[in-house]
Amino acid sequence: MEIAAVLMISLVLVFGSAPPVHAATTIVLDSSGCTTIGGVWDIPTTTCDLVSSYTLNSGDVLDIPSGTTLFIPSSSTFHVVGTVNNDGDINNFYVVIDDGTVNNSGVLAENCGGTFTNFENVVNSGTIINYGACTLNGVSFTGTFTNSGFGTITNTALIVNYGVFNNLGTIDDTCGGTFTNEAGSTYVGTAPSTTTCTTTTATTTTSTTTTSTVVTSVPEFPGAYSLVFLAFALPVLALMARKSMRPGAG
Numbered sequence: 001m002e003i004a005a006v007l008m009i010s011l012v013l014v015f016g017s018a019p020p021v022h023a024a025t026t027i028v029l030d031s032s033g034c035t036t037i038g039g040v041w042d043i044p045t046t047t048c049d050l051v052s053s054y055t056l057n058s059g060d061v062l063d064i065p066s067g068t069t070l071f072i073p074s075s076s077t078f079h080v081v082g083t084v085n086n087d088g089d090i091n092n093f094y095v096v097i098d099d100g101t102v103n104n105s106g107v108l109a110e111n112c113g114g115t116f117t118n119f120e121n122v123v124n125s126g127t128i129i130n131y132g133a134c135t136l137n138g139v140s141f142t143g144t145f146t147n148s149g150f151g152t153i154t155n156t157a158l159i160v161n162y163g164v165f166n167n168l169g170t171i172d173d174t175c176g177g178t179f180t181n182e183a184g185s186t187y188v189g190t191a192p193s194t195t196t197c198t199t200t201t202a203t204t205t206t207s208t209t210t211t212s213t214v215v216t217s218v219p220e221f222p223g224a225y226s227l228v229f230l231a232f233a234l235p236v237l238a239l240m241a242r243k244s245m246r247p248g249a250g
Contacts, residue, residue, distance in 0.1 A: 024059035029068050029088070037062070045069065053077040056084065058100065064088040066106065072096065072114070086126070098122060098143070110139055110157075119143050124151040124169070130177070131156055141165060147189070155192070161185045167192075 027033045034041040034048035037056075041048055047069040053076050056062050060082035064070055068088040072078050077095040080102060089107045090096070092114040101121045102108075110116050110130040118141040125148040130139050140160040147153060151169035155177035162182050167189030173179055174195040181187045 024061070025057075026061040026063065027056075029062060029064045029070060033062075039070075047071050049073065050076045050078060053079070055079040056082040056100065058082055061085065064090065064106065092116065104128065104151075115139070117142070118145060118163075122146070124148060124153070126151065128153045130154070130159060147171065155179060161187060164188075 027036050029048055031041040037048070037050065037054045038052045039048040039050045046067055049071045050073065056079065058081045062082070062084045064084065064086045066087045070090045072090070072092045072094055074093045077097065079097045080100045083101045084103065086102065086104045086106045086108065089109065091109050091111065093111045094114060096116045098116070098118040099120055104122065104124045105126045107126055108128045112131055116139045120143040122141065122145045124146065130153070140162060142162040144164045146166040147169040149168045153171045155171065155173050156175045157177055159179045160182060161180065162185050164186045165188070167187070171179060171192035172195055173192050175197040179192045
């Protein structure tokens with residue numbers, strides 16, 4: 001006790017007062033909680049748009065309820081040092097860094113250009129969808145990732161495991177997605193399945209209908225029949241004229 005008292009007095013003498021202690025805070029992602037983390041709340045979609053980068057401090061908890069979305073645009077970084085409990089949606093287009101704990105029971109979507117880097121703990125009993133292939137960023141895990149028996153991971157890009165990956169659920173590498181275990185990492189559980197993309201090509205056939213109208217009893221060239229008639233009739237008429245002019249004819 002005496003040593004502790006001496007240390008406290010020394011701190012007061014050096015800093016003028018005892019160093020502040022960060023009070024743990026639980027933030028529920030609603031309109032008020034969105035403002036707390038520097039976001040803009042959209043009422044119709046119950047979405048918090050994280051318009052600037054934010055760090056969830058150690059000891060702090062962010063609860064994302066079902067039906068609520070945390071949107072991380074291409075200009076913001078969400079740094080988790082505390083704990084995130086996600087029962088809704090995390091829609092990431094930029095960077096999520098996990099130095100704390102992410103408990104995902106909802107949907108964690110890594111979109112085109114999004115990266116998710118884990119240095120600590122991720123427990124997934126929901127759905128993680130990785131679309132990071134647009135910039136080949138993908139998802140990397142250096143800490144511990146547990147995909148529970150209810151968890152589903154759909155990967156169309158690159159997932160890299162540098163730490164410990166426990167898979168009790170489903171991982172589907174689809175449309176060229178790759179799951180890589182680096183040297184020194186540990187993978188326990190069901191191996192990822194591979195699904196090949198199916199491309200459907202639509203063929204359009206154009207039919208052209210030609211309608212011909214035939215008018216009967218009308219010659220295609222009306223004057224042709226008259227010429228034929230005259231060609232036969234004129235010699236006959238000439239012959240009859242010569243006979244009538246012979247003496248004794250009649």
